[in-house]
Amino acid sequence: NKRGGRVKLQPMVMPQSEFDHAEKEGALYGKVMVHESVEFLLVQKPVSVAFGRFAVKIKGGDMALSRLTSRSNGISRPLSTAFGRFISTDTTPITIETSLPFTAHLCDPPSRSVESSTQELLDFFRTMALMRRMEIAADSLYKAKLIRGFCHLYDGQEAVAIGMEAVITKKDAIITAYRDHCIFLGRGGSLYEVFAELMGRQDGCSKGKGGSMHFYKKDSSFYGGHGIVGAQVPLGCGIAFAQKYVKEEAVTFAMYGDGAANQGQLFEALNISALWDLPSILVCENNHYGMGTAEWRAAKSPSYYKRGDYVPGLKVDGMDAFAVKQACKFAKEHALKNGPIILEMDTYRYHGHSMSDPGSTYRTRDEISGVRQERDPIERIKKLVLSHDLATEKELKDMEKEIRKEVDDAIAKAKDCSMPEPSELFTNVYVKGFGTKSFGADRKEVKAALP
Amino acid sequence: MAARIHGGAGAGAATALSTFNPKKLVAPSRTNLPAARSSKRCIVAGGGSDASKSLSVRHSQKLIASAAVATKAETSATTGTGHELLLFEALQEGLEEEMDRDPHVCVMGEDVGHYGGSYKVTKGLADKFGDLRVLDTPICENAFTGMGIGAAMTGLRPVIEGMNMGFLLLAFNQISNNCGMLHYTSGGQFTIPVVIRGPGGVGRQLGAEHSQRLESYFQSIPGIQMVACSTPYNAKGLMKAAIRSENPVILFEHVLLYNLKEKIPDEEYICNLEEAEMVRPGEHITILTYSRMRYHVMQAAKTLVNKGYDPEVIDIRSLKPFDLYTIGNSVKKTHRVLIVEECMRTGGIGASLTAAINENFHDYLDAPVMCLSSQDVPTPYAGTLEEWTVVQPAQIVTAVEQLCQ
Numbered sequence: 116n117k118r119g120g121r122v123k124l125q126p127m128v129m130p131q132s133e134f135d136h137a138e139k140e141g142a143l144y145g146k147v148m149v150h151e152s153v154e155f156l157l158v159q160k161p162v163s164v165a166f167g168r169f170a171v172k173i174k175g176g177d178m179a180l181s182r183l184t185s186r187s188n189g190i191s192r193p194l195s196t197a198f199g200r201f202i203s204t205d206t207t208p209i210t211i212e213t214s215l216p217f218t219a220h221l222c223d224p225p226s227r228s229v230e231s232s233t234q235e236l237l238d239f240f241r242t243m244a245l246m247r248r249m250e251i252a253a254d255s256l257y258k259a260k261l262i263r264g265f266c267h268l269y270d271g272q273e274a275v276a277i278g279m280e281a282v283i284t285k286k287d288a289i290i291t292a293y294r295d296h297c298i299f300l301g302r303g304g305s306l307y308e309v310f311a312e313l314m315g316r317q318d319g320c321s322k323g324k325g326g327s328m329h330f331y332k333k334d335s336s337f338y339g340g341h342g343i344v345g346a347q348v349p350l351g352c353g354i355a356f357a358q359k360y361v362k363e364e365a366v367t368f369a370m371y372g373d374g375a376a377n378q379g380q381l382f383e384a385l386n387i388s389a390l391w392d393l394p395s396i397l398v399c400e401n402n403h404y405g406m407g408t409a410e411w412r413a414a415k416s417p418s419y420y421k422r423g424d425y426v427p428g429l430k431v432d433g434m435d436a437f438a439v440k441q442a443c444k445f446a447k448e449h450a451l452k453n454g455p456i457i458l459e460m461d462t463y464r465y466h467g468h469s470m471s472d473p474g475s476t477y478r479t480r481d482e483i484s485g486v487r488q489e490r491d492p493i494e495r496i497k498k499l500v501l502s503h504d505l506a507t508e509k510e511l512k513d514m515e516k517e518i519r520k521e522v523d524d525a526i527a528k529a530k531d532c533s534m535p536e537p538s539e540l541f542t543n544v545y546v547k548g549f550g551t552k553s554f555g556a557d558r559k560e561v562k563a564a565l566p
Numbered sequence: 567m568a569a570r571i572h573g574g575a576g577a578g579a580a581t582a583l584s585t586f587n588p589k590k591l592v593a594p595s596r597t598n599l600p601a602a603r604s605s606k607r608c609i610v611a612g613g614g615s616d617a618s619k620s621l622s623v624r625h626s627q628k629l630i631a632s633a634a635v636a637t638k639a640e641t642s643a644t645t646g647t648g649h650e651l652l653l654f655e656a657l658q659e660g661l662e663e664e665m666d667r668d669p670h671v672c673v674m675g676e677d678v679g680h681y682g683g684s685y686k687v688t689k690g691l692a693d694k695f696g697d698l699r700v701l702d703t704p705i706c707e708n709a710f711t712g713m714g715i716g717a718a719m720t721g722l723r724p725v726i727e728g729m730n731m732g733f734l735l736l737a738f739n740q741i742s743n744n745c746g747m748l749h750y751t752s753g754g755q756f757t758i759p760v761v762i763r764g765p766g767g768v769g770r771q772l773g774a775e776h777s778q779r780l781e782s783y784f785q786s787i788p789g790i791q792m793v794a795c796s797t798p799y800n801a802k803g804l805m806k807a808a809i810r811s812e813n814p815v816i817l818f819e820h821v822l823l824y825n826l827k828e829k830i831p832d833e834e835y836i837c838n839l840e841e842a843e844m845v846r847p848g849e850h851i852t853i854l855t856y857s858r859m860r861y862h863v864m865q866a867a868k869t870l871v872n873k874g875y876d877p878e879v880i881d882i883r884s885l886k887p888f889d890l891y892t893i894g895n896s897v898k899k900t901h902r903v904l905i906v907e908e909c910m911r912t913g914g915i916g917a918s919l920t921a922a923i924n925e926n927f928h929d930y931l932d933a934p935v936m937c938l939s940s941q942d943v944p945t946p947y948a949g950t951l952e953e954w955t956v957v958q959p960a961q962i963v964t965a966v967e968q969l970c971q
Contacts, residue, residue, distance in 0.1 A: 290716070322753035329751040338719055339752065343743050349709040350744060353716020360672065360698060360722060383709030390704070543754040544789050546812035 206232040209503060213438035214495075220420055222427035222456070225445040229437040233505050235281065239436050240496045243273040244515055246297040247493060248522045249306060250466075253296065253313060256526065257470045262313045265342075266327045269297040271434075271465040274492035275400055276301045278439025279368060282447065286363060290338040290351040291370040293328035294400075294464075298370075302337040304330065306525035316532035323535045324543070336365075345371060345378030348397065352384040352455075355395035366394040366450045368443070374405025376419050388455040389426055396446045397423070399459045400433065406468040407477045420459035427453075433462030434490040463490065648831050654824040656798035657687045660805035661725065663834065665695055668723065671809055674701040674714055675727030675764075684729050685765060685824050711737035711762070715744045715814075718758045723809060731766030731818065732778035745814045746789035761808040763817035767858055767908055768956050770822065774944035777952075781885050782914040784816055792885040793839055794818040794857045798828040800883060803837025811839060818885070820858045842889035844896075848878035851902040851966055854893060854919060856882045859906045859957060866962035875966055885915055893919075894927055901932040902969050906957055911939045933969050938962060 209231050217224035250270040256262045269276070272294070279289070280301040291298050296309055304320060312319025313327055321329050321340075330340040338354060341347040351369025358365045375381065376399050388395045399419040403410045410417045420428030427449070431442040442458050449456045463486045467474025474483070500506050506514075651659070665671045673688055679702040682689035692700040703710040707728060714724040728734040734741065741762065748756050768777040784792060791813050795801035801819070808815035845860065846867060855863045860881050867877050878896055882889060897903055903923055907916040916937040923935050938957045945955055 288720070320753065321751055321755070324753055325751040331752040331755050333752075333755040338716070338756075339748075341744070343739055346712060346739055346744060349712025349740065350716030350719070352709070353713030353718075354720055356713055357717040357720040357722045360717070380706070380708045380712060383704070383706030384713065386704055386706070387709060387713065391701070543750045545791070546749065546757050 206234050208232050209236065211437050211499065213432065213441060214435045215432045215438065217438070217442065218420070218430040220418075220423070220428040220430075220457075221425075222429065222449065224429060225441050227438075227441075229441045231437060231440075233503075236496065236500055236503070236505060239277050239281075240493065240500055240511065241514060241518070242301065243277055243436070243493045243496065245306075245518050245521070246270075246273045246276065246300055248515075248518050249296065249300065249309065252522050252526060253310075254466065254470065256310070256313065261530070262327065262470075263315075264326055265293065266313070266470040267294040267468065268466040268470070269294050269464070271486070271491075272400060272402060272460075272462045273297055274436040275370075275398070275433050275439055275460045275462055277492075278436040279398075279443045281436075281440045282444040283368070284365070285335045286365040287447070288336040288338055288351070288354045288358070288365065288367040289370065290347050290354060290367065291340070292344060292347055292372060292375065293340070293342055294372075295328070295330045295340045299330040299332060299337060299340070302332050302335040304332055304337075306522060307528055310526050310529035311532050314529055314532075315534065316529060317535040317539065318529070318532045322539060322543075324539065345375040345380055347371065348375070348378070348381045349384040351397075352388045352393055352395045355388065355393040355450075355455075356391065359391075359393055364451060366396055366447050368396045368398050370398040370400055372405065373399060373401040373403060373410050373417075373419060374408070374413065376401075376422065377405075377414055382422075385423055385426055385455060385457075389423075392454040394450040395455045396443075396450050397455065397457045399457065400462055401459050402462050402464045404464075404468070404477065406472065409477060418459075420457050423455070423457045426455050426457055428457035428459065430459045430461065433460030434486075434492045435495060436492055648829040650827055650829045651798060652824065653795075653798045653801050653819075653826045653828075654685055654687050656802040656828075656830060657795075657805050657819070658689060658691070660802035661688065661809075662691060662694070664806055664809040665691065665699065668809075670721060671723045671725065672699045672701065672717075673725045673727065674703055674710055676703055676705055676729045678702060678727055683727070685821075687824075688727070707733050707736040708740060712740040712744065714760050714762075715740055715748070715758055718760045718814075719748065719756045723759045723761075725761045725763065725809060728762065728764030730776050730778075730821075731764045731780045732775055734762065734764060734780060735778075735783070738783070741784065741790070741814075741816075742787045746787040749789055749813075757812050758814045759809075759812050760814045761805075761811075761817055762814070763805075763808075763819060765819045765821040765824070767818075767820040767822065768940070768945050768952065771947055771949055771952055772821070772945075773947050777945035779909045779914070779940070781818055782909045782917075785886050785915060785918060789814065790886065791815045791839060792818065793883055794820075794885055795883070796820070796823065796857050796860045796881055798826060799830050800837050800843060800881075802830060803835055804839065804883070806834075807836040807839045810836065815839065818857065822858055837883075840884045840887060840889055842892040843881040843883050844892065845879040845881050846877070848876040848900070850876045850900060850970055851878065851904055852893070852896040852900045853877050853879045853904045853906060853962070853966070854882050855879065855906040856885065856915070857908060859908050862957060862959050863906050863962055866959035866966070869959065869963050870966055873963075873967075875970060877966060882919070888919060888922055890922060890926060893923065897923060897927045898930050901930055903931065903935045904962070904965055904969055905935065905937040905939075906962055907937070907939045908956060909939050911937075911942050914939050936965055936969055938965055 211229050211231050213227045213229060216227050247270050250268045253262060253266060253268060257266045276297045285303070289298060289302065299320065300306070300309060308318065308320040309330070311317070312321055312323060312325060312330060315323045315326065317323050319325070321331060325331070325340065328340060328342040331337060338350065339347070341350070348369045348371055351367050355367040358367060371381065381397070385397065387393070401410070401419055405413050416422060418430070420430045422428070429442055429446065432438045439460060446456050446458055465483055465487060497511060500511065501508065661673065673691065677684055678688040679692035679697060679700045688700060711726055711734070714726040717724050745758050745760060745762070748758055766778060766780055781792060781794070784790065791811065793804050793808065793815060795804045795817065804817060808817050845864065853863050860879070863879055867879055870877050878900055880892060880896055882893070905916040905919055907914060909915045911917070916939045920935045920937050938961060940957065941955045943955055946952055
């Protein structure tokens with residue numbers, strides 16, 4: 116590549132999707148299916164296969180497959196245009212095919228057809244746009260030095276959070292590492308709490324004492340928010356153990372990244388989960404880079420879904436919210452019956468590892484913009500919405516404007532919030548104080564009894 | 567030989583008499599010393615004196631309850647107002663009572679279930695409570711400590727056993743970051759009511775890696791409480807209190823103390839987690855100690871009494887936070903402090919305690935605070951060398967004489 120390294124950055128073209136439409140030619144269908152299956156046999160990582168070489172001549176269409184799936188080019192439209200415009204409460208079911216079939220290890224993969232509805236599609240779009248906007252706003256706040264320390268942004272990976280939320284309840288627990296802003300939002304957190312916590316104000320979700328990496332929401336079973344890589348997975352299996360102990364019929368999603376996948380405690384926890392049949396689902400958000408180290412340089416076996424060995428695994432296109440949704444639904448059913456399962460979400464982050472990482476020293480800008488063009492999760496939903504005629508471009512743009520305003524309002528409100536009281540330094544160290552004293556550096560000036 | 571009369575809450579159980587030879591650094595016998603009960607607790611009946619026969623000077627391995635222990639006192643109640651048992655049985659009793667009382671309490675550790683616990687603390691519990699409450703884990707301290715903490719976040723109350731405290735170093739990240747700090751970083755949303763317990767300390771020639779004193783490593787983790795038990799009475803009391811506490815508590819036991827026998831009350835009782843125990847009130851010097859060193863100190867105390875000194879011995883029990891109230895009152899009375907501990911010299915509990923006493927009670931001190939601790943070396947295997955790393959009663963006597971000049 117241009118830096119002289121071995122990384123061969125293939126153009127990640129979105130492979131063809133199968134949409135239910137009457138105008139599909141039988142031959143085309145056959146050709147597509149054959150080609151895809153052949154590609155799968157030949158290539159290890161189907162996601163980064165250059166499908167671009169696969170040429171299908173469609174009337175008016177050109178080579179890049181993203182165009183193929185773009186409904187707004189008028190290639191074909193669903194005949195049932197009986198949906199009205201912008202009915203956000205419409206639950207008429209729509210079936211959507213995921214972009215890729217699932218790759219399974221030791222289990223039968225679920226089907227590619229996902230049941231969805233108008234409301235869900237618009238919901239997905241709205242929430243993902245909100246998450247994206249929130250992360251971009253956090254970026255500017257960090258550069259304005261209102262957010263300090265570490266700030267790990269989730270833009271590009273929103274589909275994972277959204278797809279997961281769509282199929283679980285508030286009793287199912289999620290625990291993740293430090294890239295937790297959007298998952299917190301998905302679990303019911305408010306923008307105001309997010310920004311207040313990021314800026315260290317007292318109305319933040321952890322009273323300003325946690326920071327970017329420590330978002331928690333107990334009432335919706337969101338267990339955070341952990342800074343040490345990999346340490347949250349044993350915690351997650353412990354939560355699954357507790358769920359089994361109290362016979363709750365709930366599952367735990369313990370999320371980690373491709374960097375953390377090499378931690379020993381993961382395998383320890385997986386071993387125990389498999390031994391004790393715990394309802395834990397380990398979700399590897401594989402964004403292909405562990406900070407600056409590319410996947411192939413860190414892991415001998417980058418098929419993280421297979422790493423469980425005796426534990427079944429599923430590889431999912433993490434940029435497709437519906438694939439994530441289907442996989443999580445499948446995983447939840449599996450975990451409640453059979454014990455742990457690993458999901459590998461093939462995803463990508465546009466920002467660097469954190470705000471102190473430019474993100475371009477270990478990957479090319481072409482790669483980043485390539486993924487953004489071809490696999491962006493919000494764009495995909497947008498195209499789906501437009502092609503199914505659920506909203507016009509203008510309505511979506513208005514929605515985005517509204518979201519921008521919402522985010523700006525939340526930031527303004529959070530900026531107005533006050534910093535925590537000095538006495539808050541000593542609260543919440545212990546659950547109940549016992550009159551012990553805590554001292555400042557010189558033990559004379561600052562002295563307080565732990566409340 | 568004078569039996570110490572312990573004022574306060576009534577006579578304790580049998581006094582053990584043992585030969586004490588200050589010249590030879592023989593491994594001291596495990597004396598069964600009655601502990602003056604901390605003031606809040608119930609009166610212990612006085613009673614049988616056959617306990618001394620059941621004690622023996624132990625030179626062999628402690629891991630097996632040898633037949634030298636004459637009577638297992640669980641079923642025999644000599645006078646009916648208390649029952650005699652060994653320290654590990656006291657721990658087991660405390661654990662069992664708490665598990666009966668609260669269904670959220672579970673135990674996890676290596677070999678705690680079917681094997682019965684490597685020091686038999688959890689013996690019989692797996693049969694009684696089943697596999698879901700007494701969990702045999704594979705050998706992965708990091709993961710199962712993490713799992714215990716994760717379970718505690720949801721409301722369970724796991725008791726995590728490290729087979730030896732030294733193994734918990736593998737779980738240090740979980741204990742420090744997730745156990746100690748989660749309550750704070752979540753703004754109070756999650757409480758972690760875990761109890762992490764295990765035997766530590768220098769045993770009988772167990773080697774360097776199995777003779778570690780982790781109190782010093784854990785003491786600066788914010789958010790946790792540390793207690794060290796030393797008698798069957800306070801072992802059971804502290805175990806129960808630790809399980810009931812909402813904070814994470816690390817309970818330090820000692821490998822050599824598991825076979826101590828004492829009579830404990832039949833009624834339910836708990837010990838205050840933050841309180842120190844007055845073992846022997848005195849006038850001339852305050853000796854602060856905990857865990858096994860308490861017995862070395864009491865042995866030295868006999869010699870000191872013969873020489874005319876009147877030491878006040880306090881078992882600090884609560885290693886974090888220190889019970890500066892009891893300690894302070896004692897310092898104000900005697901004006902001299904000697905700390906005897908098994909931790910290393912550098913950065914041990916004694917070092918922190920010295921600092922705390924110097925800062926808070928400087929005006930009351932007539933002499934500098936002296937701290938006797940183990941040598942800053944890995945514990946050797948050879949028996950003689952091992953004796954020299956640990957503080958012996960003779961050294962305590964010398965130190966007291968020096969301080970009281």
